[in-house]
Amino acid sequence: MSKAFLIDLTKCMGCRACQVACKRWNNLEAEHTSMTSDSWTNPFRLSARTWTRVDFTELQSPQYKAGMKWVFARRQCMHCLHPACVSACPVGAFRKTDEGPVVYDAQKCIGCRYCMVSCPFGVPGFEWDKGLLAQPLIKKCKMCVDRLGAGMEPACVKHCPPRATIFGERDELLATAKERIAANPDTYINHIYGENEVGGTSMLYLSSVPFEQIGFPKLGSEAVTVNTEAVMEKTLPFAAAWTVILAATYGVVKFRERTNPQGEEKNQ
Numbered sequence: 001m002s003k004a005f006l007i008d009l010t011k012c013m014g015c016r017a018c019q020v021a022c023k024r025w026n027n028l029e030a031e032h033t034s035m036t037s038d039s040w041t042n043p044f045r046l047s048a049r050t051w052t053r054v055d056f057t058e059l060q061s062p063q064y065k066a067g068m069k070w071v072f073a074r075r076q077c078m079h080c081l082h083p084a085c086v087s088a089c090p091v092g093a094f095r096k097t098d099e100g101p102v103v104y105d106a107q108k109c110i111g112c113r114y115c116m117v118s119c120p121f122g123v124p125g126f127e128w129d130k131g132l133l134a135q136p137l138i139k140k141c142k143m144c145v146d147r148l149g150a151g152m153e154p155a156c157v158k159h160c161p162p163r164a165t166i167f168g169e170r171d172e173l174l175a176t177a178k179e180r181i182a183a184n185p186d187t188y189i190n191h192i193y194g195e196n197e198v199g200g201t202s203m204l205y206l207s208s209v210p211f212e213q214i215g216f217p218k219l220g221s222e223a224v225t226v227n228t229e230a231v232m233e234k235t236l237p238f239a240a241a242w243t244v245i246l247a248a249t250y251g252v253v254k255f256r257e258r259t260n261p262q263g264e265e266k267n268q
C-alpha cells in the first residue's frame, strides 16, 4: 500500500498555511517574494528553500461572478510512481519507497543535477548559494517521511484549515476523488491530475477548471525515463559550462535583490 495526497483545489482558500508549515517543520529559510501581473508567486518558484508553494492564478470569463475568479494551487514534488529523477540519477541518490515518498540520499549525490533536468514538474532545487565552501545538495519535498515514521501526518496536511489536502492510501484517495466528481459534476472537471500523468503520481489533484489553465504541464500517461549513460556522454561538458553560467546568474540576481529591492512585495 502506498501513501498519497488528495489536493482538492475547489476547497483551497490560498491561505498558504501548508507553505508555512513546510518551512517550519523542515527549518527552511525565507526567500524574496514577488508579484507578477497574472499570477502571484511566493516566493518565485520551488527551490532548495521552498519545497511547497501556493500558486495564485486569476481566470477571467463572463461565466464567473464579476467576470473573474482566483484559483489557488499548492505545488510540490509529485512523488511520481515511476520517477524520472530516479531513472536519471547515475548513482542511485534518489529512490521511490514502497510507502510512497521519493527520497534522496545526500551521501550518494555527486551534484550532477540530472534529476533537475529530467523532472517533468521542475521540482528539485539546488543549493546554488553554497558555492565552493560546502557541498551543495539537491532539496525537495520528502513527503515528511520523518513524520510518517513517527506515525504523524505530513506537516502541510496537518495545518490545512479546510482539509483541502488530505493524506492516505492512494487507492482510497482515488476512490474518494471519483466519488466527489460523481456527486458534484458541476463543481469538478472530470480529470484527476496525477491518476495517470507520467505513469501516475502520489499527488492527486481535483479542480473546477482545466489544469492547463492554472499552469500544470499537459503530460501523457507514459513514465518519463532517462538513459543516464547516453545523457552523460553528450552533456558533461555542457553541464559544466551550465553550472558556471547558473552560478554567475544566481550571484547577479542576489546582488540586484540586495541593491534594488523596489520590486519586492511588501505585505507577505
Ligand code: SF4
Pocket (backbone or CB within 6 Å): 076, 077, 078, 079, 080, 083, 084, 085, 086, 102, 118, 119, 120, 121, 122, 123, 124, 140
Ligand atoms: S516530481 Fe520530479 S522530483 Fe518529484 S518524484 Fe517526480 S520526477 Fe522526481
Ligand code: SF4
Pocket (backbone or CB within 6 Å): 021, 022, 023, 025, 026, 051, 052, 076, 140, 141, 142, 143, 144, 154, 155, 156, 157
Ligand atoms: S509533505 Fe512535508 S516536506 Fe512535503 S510539502 Fe508537505 S510539509 Fe513540506
Ligand code: SF4
Pocket (backbone or CB within 6 Å): 011, 012, 013, 014, 015, 016, 017, 018, 019, 054, 072, 074, 159, 160, 161, 162, 163, 164, 165
Ligand atoms: S493550507 Fe490548505 S487551504 Fe491553505 S493554501 Fe495550503 S492547501 Fe490551500
